[in-house]
Amino acid sequence: MIALNSPLKPNLKKLQKYLEQINNNGWYTNFGPMHNELTVRLEEYLGVKNLLLVNNGTSALQVAAKTLGTESILSTPFSFIATVSAFKWQKDEVCFADIDRSSYNLSPESVKTAYKKGCKADTIVATHVYGNPCDVIALNNIRDEKNVKVIYDAAHAFGIKIGNESVLNFGDASTLSFHATKVFHTIEGGAVVFKDKDNFEKAQQIINFGIQSTQGVINVGLNAKLNEYQAAVGLVNLDEMDNILEHRSNLFDVYRNGLKDIVELPLWHPQANANGAYMPIKLENPLQLQKVMNSLNKNDIQSRHYFSPSLDKIFVDNFNYGSPNSHHVSEGILCLPMHAHLSLDDVSKVMMVIKKTLS
Template identity: 55%
Template sequence: MIVLNKPLTPDLTKLTANLSQVNESGWYTNFGPLHQQLTKRLEEYLGVKNLLLVSNGTLAIQVACKALNINSAITTPFSFVATTSSLLWQGIDTAFSDIDIHSYNLCPTALDEALSQDNNYDGVVATHVYGNPCDVQGIAVVANKYNKKVVYDAAHAFDVKIDEQSVLNFGDASTLSFHATKVFHTVEGGAIVFKHKADYDKAKRLINFGIQDDGTLGEPGINAKLNEYQCAVGLTLLDDIEGVIEHRSTLFTTYRTELEGIVELPVWHEQASLNGAYMPIYISDRNRQESVITALKNNDIQSRRYFTPSLDLAYSQQKSFGCENSQRLANGTICLPLHNSMSTSDVLKVVNIIKHTLKDEF
């Protein structure tokens, strides 16, 4: 079977050595030695500063918004449910603005139109969908025009760069998920990269119950720290992550080359590097979608409609500024298998089944 996703497996010898350090020190959580090592190595590898490890990607979004005093936000309807549910769970007044039909990301023009109608929002929460960077310059222009904070959900964009600059350095904060299904993981976990040190310092207090540096209590916080065992997994996997991303990117490029003209594909940011996080395709006709999914399933190949439904429909009680593009893409986007354990021959097998199924189209 070719599975949709397969988590990276840590080398047990290396992992055991890292775990032994934890047992020897007796420091299992609360910003321990491995937490400090992983923070430093990730900052160096990703080319960022002010990186704060947290216990998962959902809390990363919530803590980022709390640190930036975002109590109301406009977000994308085309993303994993956690992008929106994390905001709603925290009581953030949330509205939806449409996406660009080509990139699948939050559209700066639509965002401008939305804010021109209703400027009563503190911030913007945008997702780099499938690891394809948003139009960060366009969003920055709109955010500056209306004086809004920007948080990027970069759960799919680990190690992605725009013109050699980490995508995590755009906006006021960028959040990462280190869930087991991601390109890089700590089983469960995440991180926030802040533009400003003061926001990082505030967030670090918030994830430790709001306890101040001197031990006194300040603003109420929460427990969102990443423990040492999970940091041990991260340190182990980080040793080999460069090769993993290179391999996944090669598979991704092969897919897109072979499927060009057969199915519709998102238009990728021209200045962006690749990380091979996901392989989305779009098929407008519902019957052809089902034919492809069925053909893949019959050949023991997993696929997934990702993302559906459009979140403005799932959370219809929230304000929407019109999300026709998102609704269209949510009804026809399918993700194909892509992970480090796959080979080029696996990709070609998937491609050939799709080509055979859709042969009447070309």
């Protein structure tokens, strides 16, 4: 079987050494040595400052929102459910704008239209879908014009740059997921990258029950810390990242070059690299989608209709400024196998099945 995803397996010999250090220290959580080392190394590797490790990607979104004082969001309907449910859980108001038909990211024009129609959202929440950067310049201009905040869900965007600048440095905050299925993982985990150091320091208190080290409890908080064992997994996996990203991006290029005349592919940001986080294709309609999925399944190839349905169809109680593009894309989107253990022969087989099915 060619699996849709296969998590990166940490080097057990390296991991054992870290685990022995943790046991010898007797320090298992609460900003320990492994946590601090991983923070420093990730900031250096990703080219960012003010990176805060947390226990998962959903917490990352919630901590970013609480830190920035978010009460209402305008977001994309084409994303993983946590992009919106994280905010709804906190009783934030949610409304939707449409996606760009070519990139599948939140459309700046749709965001402008929403505000013209009376949207009162204090924060724009946009996803770099499949690792493809949003139009960050256009969204930043809206941010400045409307005096609102921007949070980027960058769960798919580990290692992505626009030119020479990390995509994580745009917006007021960018959140990462380090779930086992992601390009880089700590089994479970995540991070928030803040634009401003003051927000970073406030968030440090929030993830530790609102405790400030010298003053005690000064804020309402929760427990969202990353523990030492998970940090150790991150340190081991980070050693492999250059090779992993090169391999996955190569597979991504092979897929896109082989399928560009066969299926629709998302228009990639012209100044951005690719990390091979996902391999999405867009089929013409649900019937063609099901036909391709059936053919792949018969050949022991996994695939996933991801993301579907459009989130405005799940959260029907929230105002929607119109999302026909999201509805159309979500009806025909399909993610193909993509992971660090995938081979070029595997990719060739997947493409052969798709081409034969659609010929």
